[in-house]
Amino acid sequence: MGPSMAANLVNILMGGVFHAAILFLVAAGLQVVFGVQRIFNLACGSFYALGAYVGVSAVQAFTGAGGPPALFILPLALAGLLVGVVGVVVERGLLSFVYDRDETFQLLLTFALVLMLEDVIRLTWGTAPYSTSALYLTYGQINLLGATVPVYNLIVIGASLAIALGIGWLLTRTVFGRIIRAAADNREMAEALGVDMRWVYAKVFTLGTALGTLGGALVIPATAAMSEMGIELIVEAFAVVVIGGLGSMRGAFVGALVVGIFRAVAIAVYPELEMLIIYLVVIAVLVLRPRGLFGRVAV
């Protein structure tokens, strides 16, 4: 394997993993909410877009106030996390009224949210692409086997990985995690044992929202915010969820990697397959393992 071939491989893999890192955060938000609340939250892509816009505004305010550009990631991540509190508002103010209704209502409600949030974004930030300009390049590049890799991409990948580990720890090692898992397994039993489900739902939905908004905020230096950016991502997030298995965190992680890397390889080898290949994987999973790689048997 010559040096340029190694470089090409690194480039392709890094492209795929970077895409997967963002996709994971959005899909994880989708999963945690579905796992516990049995709501398929179409608006997770919109939270991602919201996080992106708020992230740009926060960074602009930060640098505008004389903050050192090298530290821009702090206000960015903080804003991404904080705007996650819209999750509480949405859950308590809207979703809490439809838990007992048909799933169609829930789906319609989250779809309504998609449309409303897109308009909120347009009213607040306008329609022109919105970006943190060249801050993306602040951290420079490193050379990896002859390939130039932007350090910021590595930060995003690292952050996403840390969040994945953090969620794993939260779910398996903490009391709150045990309650979440209990609620996901059997809501009535958990309630009978004294768990206040309203509280759990509010927290879980906020966690799901914050994952999406943080994902949006983290990706934004590398790209530009556009009001419909959530729609583009949600389609891929669906694929991730189907491949990984509905409601599974591990599934979100592996599914995101599969989608990201398959997409990157397809673009490099046979670009016409860019989207098709992802759906071929989805179809294969649906045929061979309908509940997804890590999904549980339907109850």
Next chain:
Amino acid sequence: METSRREFLKGVGVAAAGSAVGFPAVVSAQARKGVPSDPVKIGVIPIRAGVAAPVGAAGQRGVEWWAERVNKAGGILGRKVELVFEEESNPKDTLERFRKLALQTKADVIVGGISTAVGLALGPAAEELKMLWLSWDGTTQKGVEETMPKPTYAFRSVDNEVEAIGGALLTAKYFKGVKTIAGINNDYSYGHDCWETYQAVLKRYTPDVKSVLELFPKLGVTDFTSHIAAIQQAKPDLLMTSFWSGDTTILLKQAAAVGLFKTMKACFTTGGGVHDSLKKEFTPEGLILGYNSMYFNYAGASPLLKQFVREYKAKYGEYPPYECDHGYFTVESYKAGVEKAYKTAGEWPSKEQVAKALEGIEVESLSGKRSWRADHVQMCNFFQGITTHKNAFDFVTIDPVEVLPTTRIMKPTTGTKLLDWINATFPLKG
């Protein structure tokens, strides 16, 4: 003078069009023989949502600026101008709004239309409703073939692939020795047509030029890291793209992060559409960049363009992109058409008379002289050049600037076969 509610509302409507309110007396004093005293209704259909929303906003701003000036100067033949807005979205809904403007609002003319998919729907509707329609950026082309060879009421934009032809001419002139090329274009008709046309023209200059990679991400993609990895692997001498929206900025930024254009030339045929987001930090010098039909910083700018750029900057905090000029040109040419037709008709002309008058008419637009060809196609200059950092802005501009008239880079009639014409025309002599 007592203002009735109805008149007041009309005034508000006119004010919304950006005009000076409060001089209705002046208007009636100027009214001419055979000219109604009520306002001329101009239907405007800008895109408001999605990737093309900034383009729609620019076209609308061009029209609003025009309306303000025209109303201050007394309107068209003394009639005030009133703008009635409807949104351009998908072809089906836009068609309904177009019909509403024609039948319910009873607009005198409808301007706008950016998407060619929408243009393909509006063209036949304009003919059917006998409604004068002057398109901004939308054509009635299917691929590179014209679907409406002899329209009466529909006037459409320049051929979709013109900027790609210009880009190829500049590539041949400035980047001699380019042997391998890659293309990244949006996955719809415009992207495919531009890529094919670009290659066909470039081959007339460099017959052995070879395409090594074709990428067609769909419109609205916001992550090109994997595409860039594929381009690095293919190692072309040059990358061509007809991106025109926010994806241009994203591509340039992500390319800069891996130093893509340190070793590769590039031709951005239409990137000028988002020119002020192409910051110097990530947009290198030495790329070909096209601004389509208006370049805000042109050294030969008319006083009109200079004033427009100044006032646009003051009002919106940014520098105007080319779509402003499409908007301005359509309404300014309508005004000229009405005035010309009035001279022979002796009264406010019918839509048919205005349409006839528009054929071949030339007016002073923001970008300079622009005209309608006899077969209802826009004629104008295209501005392309080489990116430079030597300016007072934080984004790139172009120097030198090549002014490419559509008489040179567009096939002469809508019936001409594009490839035949390219083979017969290029390389240009002299």
